[in-house]
Amino acid sequence: xxxxxxxxxxxxxxxxxxxxxxxxxxxxxxxxxxxxxxxxxxxxxxxxxxxxxxxxxxxxxxxxxxxxxxxxxxxxxxxxxxxxxxxxxxxxxxxxxxxxxxxxxxxxxxxxxxxxxxxxxxxxxxxxxxxxxxxxxxxxxxxxxxxxxx
Amino acid sequence: xxxxxxxxxxxxxxxxxxxxxxxxxxxxxxxxxxxxxxxxxxxxxxxxxxxxxxxxxxxxxxxxxxxxxxxxxxxxxxxxxxxxxxxxxxxxxxxxxxxxxxxxxxxxxxxxxxxxxxxxxxxxxxxxxxxxxxxxxxxxxxxxxxxxxxxxxxxxxxxxxxxxxxxxxxxxxxxxxxxxxxxxxxxxxxxxxxxxxxxxxxxxxxxxxxxxxxxxxxxxxxxxxxxxxxxxxxxxxxxxxxxxxxxxxxxxxxxxxxxxxxxx
Numbered sequence: 001x002x003x004x005x006x007x008x009x010x011x012x013x014x015x016x017x018x019x020x021x022x023x024x025x026x027x028x029x030x031x032x033x034x035x036x037x038x039x040x041x042x043x044x045x046x047x048x049x050x051x052x053x054x055x056x057x058x059x060x061x062x063x064x065x066x067x068x069x070x071x072x073x074x075x076x077x078x079x080x081x082x083x084x085x086x087x088x089x090x091x092x093x094x095x096x097x098x099x100x101x102x103x104x105x106x107x108x109x110x111x112x113x114x115x116x117x118x119x120x121x122x123x124x125x126x127x128x129x130x131x132x133x134x135x136x137x138x139x140x141x142x143x144x145x146x147x148x149x150x
Numbered sequence: 151x152x153x154x155x156x157x158x159x160x161x162x163x164x165x166x167x168x169x170x171x172x173x174x175x176x177x178x179x180x181x182x183x184x185x186x187x188x189x190x191x192x193x194x195x196x197x198x199x200x201x202x203x204x205x206x207x208x209x210x211x212x213x214x215x216x217x218x219x220x221x222x223x224x225x226x227x228x229x230x231x232x233x234x235x236x237x238x239x240x241x242x243x244x245x246x247x248x249x250x251x252x253x254x255x256x257x258x259x260x261x262x263x264x265x266x267x268x269x270x271x272x273x274x275x276x277x278x279x280x281x282x283x284x285x286x287x288x289x290x291x292x293x294x295x296x297x298x299x300x301x302x303x304x305x306x307x308x309x310x311x312x313x314x315x316x317x318x319x320x321x322x323x324x325x326x327x328x329x330x331x332x333x334x335x336x337x338x339x340x341x342x343x344x345x346x347x348x349x350x351x352x353x354x355x356x357x358x359x360x361x362x363x364x365x366x367x368x369x370x371x372x373x374x375x376x377x378x379x380x381x382x383x384x385x386x387x388x389x390x391x392x393x394x395x396x397x398x399x400x401x402x403x404x405x406x407x408x409x410x411x412x413x414x
Binding site: 019020028037055065081084095106118142144 | 189214248298
């Protein structure tokens with residue numbers, strides 16, 4: 001993984017586009033995990049996917065990741081935590097991985113729809129978050145994309 | 151410096167960095183503590199009867215799921231249970247993965263710290279995340295077929311397929327419904343020749359009709375030798391995993407949805 005690879009991945013150069021719809025599974029008996037495959041023109045970074053994590057006990061605090069690669073070489077290029085504190089940010093923030101280091105820096109995005117911190121979310125919220133996150137990662141939503149609620 | 155100064159400093163730090171948000175019937179408490187990824191520790195306090203219930207709302211279990219730690223079985227599951235037992239939490243109304251306890255109003259501060267501490271300890275199980283060589287192709291095929299099947303079809307992993315000789319051999323999946331069944335064999339690119347030969351052997355000798363057999367090949371058609379694909383097509387249908395919908399479409403034809411689902 002190089003800075004050039006990561007820079008290309010998170011730019012229009014990657015020509016990233018989703019493949020198929022979102023598929024949900026349950027992890028650790030409580031967490032709903034949805035994944036969408038992502039195709040890019042950078043084969044060395046394949047496979048790529050978007051992963052959305054929704055805990056029904058904290059529905060207004062979902063997380064999204066742009067996962068790149070698999071196994072030992074896999075990493076999370078970007079991770080969005082909605083309504084979750086991460087000092088110095090009181091709520092929604094993003095983790096960014098830097099090539100050559102394991103640390104993830106955090107920053108506050110300004111392009112994610114605001115979600116009220118409450119025990120329920122309005123219909124359509126998760127899809128709107130996923131699409132906003134994909135847009136910031138320069139991932140196009142494919143024509144065959146199908147959304148299913150978690 | 152004396153004890154009062156130090157205690158005062160600790161209390162001031164806690165006071166200055168604890169934030170509370172209204173949340174339903176209760177309050178979310180953001181503590182000046184962080185999980186392994188730097189995210190803050192947050193617990194929910196809800197009134198319950200004569201006291202309060204405090205929960206991490208399965209936050210540690212969520213972080214562990216994202217880190218790839220399985221809490222349904224194995225060492226991590228045992229360690230998670232041990233952490234909860236040792237923390238002295240009574241787990242009132244807790245669902246699997248939730249760190250929770252209940253107690254009297256006078257003990258609220260202690261309850262919050264106990265839940266936070268147990269949740270932080272559980273989060274450290276992230277170091278048990280397997281550093282494996284990726285998700286196996288058979289598991290990717292299984293996950294994808296399971297997502298398609300939902301509750302309308304029955305899946306059996308490592309299903310036995312009957313052979314003409316009278317014995318049987320395992321294939322990746324059996325997908326069944328209303329007495330109709332199809333068999334799926336995942337064919338990995340890790341050792342394509344061997345994987346294809348195994349698939350050809352098992353499907354070629356089976357008593358199951360060809361139109362009920364699917365070879366799910368890893369990657370795209372370009373990654374496979376035309377000869378291997380042609381050989382496999384003599385014994386089964388062939389679908390490529392990189393095609394986003396073909397496997398699902400083929401299974402939809404082979405194992406139609408149940409009649410009850412069609413009527414509803």
